[in-house]
Amino acid sequence: MTNNTLLQVENMGIQFGGLKAVQGVNLYLNNGELVGLIGPNGAGKTTSFNMLTGVYKPSEGKIVFAGQTLNGKPPYKVTQSGISRTFQNIRLFKDLSVLDNVKVANHWLAKHSILSSILRLPNHFTSEAKMAEDATAFLKIFGLDRYKNELAKNLPYGMQRRLEIARALAAKPKLLLLDEPAAGMNPQETRELMELIAFIRKEFDLTILLIEHDMHLVMGICERIYVLDHGQLIAEGNPNEIRSNPKVIEAYLGEEVVENA
Numbered sequence: 001m002t003n004n005t006l007l008q009v010e011n012m013g014i015q016f017g018g019l020k021a022v023q024g025v026n027l028y029l030n031n032g033e034l035v036g037l038i039g040p041n042g043a044g045k046t047t048s049f050n051m052l053t054g055v056y057k058p059s060e061g062k063i064v065f066a067g068q069t070l071n072g073k074p075p076y077k078v079t080q081s082g083i084s085r086t087f088q089n090i091r092l093f094k095d096l097s098v099l100d101n102v103k104v105a106n107h108w109l110a111k112h113s114i115l116s117s118i119l120r121l122p123n124h125f126t127s128e129a130k131m132a133e134d135a136t137a138f139l140k141i142f143g144l145d146r147y148k149n150e151l152a153k154n155l156p157y158g159m160q161r162r163l164e165i166a167r168a169l170a171a172k173p174k175l176l177l178l179d180e181p182a183a184g185m186n187p188q189e190t191r192e193l194m195e196l197i198a199f200i201r202k203e204f205d206l207t208i209l210l211i212e213h214d215m216h217l218v219m220g221i222c223e224r225i226y227v228l229d230h231g232q233l234i235a236e237g238n239p240n241e242i243r244s245n246p247k248v249i250e251a252y253l254g255e256e257v258v259e260n261a
């Protein structure tokens with residue numbers, strides 16, 4: 001572990017009944033890196049995210065983030081320590097406005113106390129107004145400000161995916177975990193997403209770990225890639241190394257995808 005390491009995972013594993021869904025995973029992320037996590041369906045990618053975010057408690061191993069051991073912490077504590085995520089299936093508050101989706105996400109950062117909110121003291125209103133202003137400015141970065149009063153469920157699909165990312169960033173994370181952000185997107189939306197990911201990484205000084213099946217996206221923006229198969233890491237390297245790794249081609253990519261990625 002160096003001074004520049006943000007996340008260090010050692011020997012992480014989890015078992016569901018007799019199934020070892022993930023085992024012996026060792027990985028690290030340096031500050032500012034954009035890293036991919038790929039592999040076939042059922043390889044254990046989302047399960048790994050669930051362990052990193054406290055949704056599942058690992059059966060073994062150690063997760064150290066920004067110098068703190070995360071094992072056993074509940075998801076809200078993990079978020080407070082600086083890790084946010086998006087989900088494979090969009091999980092917005094569909095019946096809330098776009099603005100409220102972002103406000104809810106950063107509510108725990110708000111300065112006013114619960115008591116002042118309940119009693120509706122003056123600082124509650126000042127704080128609420130400030131939050132709405134901040135949230136609107138924030139939405140502008142994502143090209144979502146014009147939709148701010150729409151219900152989340154009425155946004156076009158690609159915009160809902162953008163809102164998920166905006167909402168995750170409203171919690172001001174250091175590490176962003178993106179679970180198949182391009183799922184269901186058309187090629188144009190995917191291109192815009194790639195630009196957005198590159199942009200937010202710089203703008204918010206983020207480290208990003210990304211699960212994705214779109215190899216064009218992964219190979220196009222990730223500096224390093226980890227490959228999971230049957231719960232175990234089978235390769236790690238830069239996109240060129242991964243593309244030409246025989247184990248990865250056999251387990252996941254296949255010859256055709258490699259040629260087109």
Ligand SMILES: Nc1ncnc2c1ncn2[C@@H]1O[C@H](COP(=O)(O)OP(=O)(O)OP(=O)(O)O)[C@@H](O)[C@H]1O
Pocket residue numbers: 016019021039040041042043044045046047048088
């Ligand atoms: N809560 C659970 N209980 C039992 N088995 C589970 C649970 N969560 C995940 N699994 C199993 O763990 C394995 C890994 O699943 P996971 O969803 O992590 O795969 P994945 O790599 O994300 O796949 P995909 O690319 O299809 O999303 C699968 O066999 C899955 O059925």
